[in-house]
Amino acid sequence: MSCEEKKPVETVQVTDSISLSDTLEVQTNRRVSLLPEAQEMVSDWLEYATAYNQVEDLKTATGRALISNSQPVLQIMEALNTSIPDSLQETPVLARTSVLLTKANVLHQASTKKDIMPREVFDAANDIILEFDNFKLQLNELFLKTPADFELELDRQFEERRDSLRLVREAENQVPPAATDTLQFGEVQEEE
Numbered sequence: 001m002s003c004e005e006k007k008p009v010e011t012v013q014v015t016d017s018i019s020l021s022d023t024l025e026v027q028t029n030r031r032v033s034l035l036p037e038a039q040e041m042v043s044d045w046l047e048y049a050t051a052y053n054q055v056e057d058l059k060t061a062t063g064r065a066l067i068s069n070s071q072p073v074l075q076i077m078e079a080l081n082t083s084i085p086d087s088l089q090e091t092p093v094l095a096r097t098s099v100l101l102t103k104a105n106v107l108h109q110a111s112t113k114k115d116i117m118p119r120e121v122f123d124a125a126n127d128i129i130l131e132f133d134n135f136k137l138q139l140n141e142l143f144l145k146t147p148a149d150f151e152l153e154l155d156r157q158f159e160e161r162r163d164s165l166r167l168v169r170e171a172e173n174q175v176p177p178a179a180t181d182t183l184q185f186g187e188v189q190e191e192e
Contacts, residue, residue, distance in 0.1 A: 018063070018118040018119055018122060019063065019118055020063030020064045020116070020118050021062055021063065021064065022062060022063055022122075023060060023061065023062050024058065024059065024060070024061050024062070024063075024066065024122055024125050024126070026059050026126065026129055027126045027130075028126070028129065028130055028133070030133055031133075032133040032136040032137055032140070033136075034136055034139060034140060035140045035143050035144075037143040038136075038139040038140050038143050041085070041087055041139070041143075042088075042139065045083070045085055046083075047076070047079045047080045047083040048080065050079070050080075051079075051100070051132070052132075054072070054073055054076050055128060055132040057069075058073070058128060058129055059129060061125065063118050063121055063122060066107065066111065066121050066122070066124075066125050067111040067116065067121060070107050070111035070112070071108060073104050073107060073108070073128070074101075074104040074107070074108045076104075077097075077101045077104035077128075078101060078104075080097055080100065081097040081098060081100070081101045084097060088139070088142065092138045092141070092142075093135075093139065093142070095138075096135040099131050099134070100128065100131050100132060100135060103124065103127045103128045103131050104128060106124045106127065107121065107124035107125055107127075107128060110123075110124045111124075
């Protein structure tokens with residue numbers, strides 16, 4: 001009897017066509033702008049401005065720049081997460097900054113591996129960009145009116161209109177005091 005020979009399993013290596021010298025291709029074309037109310041709330045928040053600028057820089061960074069900036073990105077997101085102003089201390093905002101911190105950790109881990117995989121680095125950077133837009137959406141949502149707010153506003157406007165109409169009607173129904181002393185035909189008013 002002969003031993004059955006096993007054929008070596010053929011492995012197909014997919015070569016990643018991305019290199020660290022390539023520039024990040026942002027995988028979203030969504031651009032989120034803050035509402036004026038939200039913009040006013042973050043205008044004095046230095047850590048937000050720093051994070052915003054860092055995310056904007058990520059959009060045009062090379063793989064090497066992403067790797068070298070992974071530690072600063074992590075520090076910036078940690079500062080953002082721990083410095084949320086009291087006026088924005090809402091659970092959804094806290095959750096979004098935690099997600100940003102997690103994504104920054106993923107970028108840092110992908111950048112400090114022994115065998116760096118460019119795809120992982122670029123994917124992690126894209127995740128940070130996407131999550132920062134989600135964070136801005138969440139900030140906007142704090143200032144959006146709910147259906148109940150719209151109902152209250154409509155009620156207030158209705159009351160204001162009703163009050164103005166009442167004042168107009170009262171003014172129309174009022175007769176000037178001199179006109180209340182009506183003269184009968186043929187009577188003469190005596191001057192005092």
